[in-house]
Amino acid sequence: MTPDQLTERLTLCGTAPDSELAALVKEAGLEQIGAVLADEVLFRCDEPVNTTPVDIALEILHGGETHRVVLRMVPGTPIRVLDGGDTSAVIRRHLRIELSDLVQRLYGPLHRQHSGDFTDIFLPDRPENLSELPDILKATHQAGGTLLSGCTSEAPGLGSLSVKYGSDKWASFHWYTQHYENHFAKYRDRPVRVLEIGIGGYAADLGGPSLKMWKRYFHRGMIFGLDLFDKSALNQNRLNALTGDQGNPEGLRELAEKYGPFDIIIDDGSHENEHVRVSFDALFPYVKPGGLYVIEDLQTAYWPRFGGTPGPVTAPDTSVGLLKRLVDDLHYAEFDPKPESRSLTQQQVIGVHTYHNIAFIEKGVNGETSIPAWMDDEAWKALGAITPEEGRLEGESR
Ligand SMILES: C[S@@+](CC[C@H](N)C(=O)[O-])C[C@H]1O[C@@H](n2cnc3c(N)ncnc32)[C@H](O)[C@@H]1O
Known part of the structure; x- marks a missing residue:
């Protein structure tokens, strides 16, 4: 299956029974599918507005497995995906979602209400320097909003x-x-x-x-x-x-x-x-x-x-x-x-x-027929009615 085929099949899962998605995971694996979804989320995300840099994790769950992507949001720069082995990551928030719920959010019908489908682990660890707490709290909240802005099929005009x-x-x-x-x-x-x-x-x-x-x-x-x-x-x-x-x-x-x-x-x-x-x-x-x-x-x-x-x-x-x-x-x-x-x-x-x-x-199919010609004078005559022609005033043309 090419990456394009995988992506296209995922988009179709937005309205297909869950069994389609389960079959796709069997074929392609959660890692490959998670990567496509994370990429889609990143593409849809608004610009980060957090005032202090934050690392935040999107975790996609399926059948006991987790696909995790850590995103670094730094004010004024594009969101960066951190390498799995990047030891500099300090994850301030984990947003966890079942694979099928995320697929629904991204490729399901517009205007569907989604709520409670994320498990939100906010500030799992206490910051070492407590004086930074207010800034970290605010930035973590903002970064979560940015991540959620990418987890939807809605779009601006x-x-x-x-x-x-x-x-x-x-x-x-x-x-x-x-x-x-x-x-x-x-x-x-x-x-x-x-x-x-x-x-x-x-x-x-x-x-x-x-x-x-x-x-x-x-x-x-x-x-x-x-x-x-x-x-x-x-x-x-x-x-x-x-x-x-x-x-x-x-x-x-x-x-x-x-x-x-x-x-x-x-x-x-x-x-x-x-x-x-x-x-x-x-x-x-x-x-x-x-x-x-x-x-x-x-x-x-x-x-x-x-x-x-x-x-x-x-x-x-x-x-x-x-x-x-x-x-x-x-x-x-x-x-x-x-x-x-x-x-x-x-x-x-x-x-x-x-x-x-x-x-x-x-x-489409341009199959409409014309108004039959006999609808003109002939039909009127057959009815013994005055024809539009006869009914015209002197000097009035068709
Ligand atoms: C007006 S720009 C397209 C803008 C873009 N669709 C948008 O809305 O932002 C026109 C483009 O047509 C490409 N172009 C010019 N002649 C072409 C040709 N004969 N065949 C294909 N593309 C051509 C140009 O290279 C240019 O990138």
């Missing part, structure tokens, strides 16, 4: 997450997260597979802010990013940074065969109009039914240097032209004459939601 991780999806030139909140809410509790084209980051900054934001938001999600540049150093549990060119349809299909199908695909890559179309054509078939394809930065449809037309009416080969075509495809049942065969998008696009510079395309 996408606007806050965008700012926290440094994505430009909110509070700069873009105001996208309000739309993401609306369209993504129903996927949030599901074990989704998400692919975002465009990882971000320049020069020494490796990037990946939005991938981290999706990882935090979709607490059961497997997140994949694609970028022209190698950003595999970002790889971690539930986050995979892949390398490739969104202008290469063969490469996109290969990637999708390997890692897809996806519940959600987001195009935040080069924003070249040709790339947007090529990527959509190659990847839309790999969106699951009921899934979404998102295109950001539609402004480039109006920028000639990105292959756009300056407006006021964009050309069909731009991203906005693609969306206009999809609105037509959505209404293929109304065409006269009806098409003999339907394109994939005519069959599978069931919604096109556009906002300023961002669009959400819904995939």
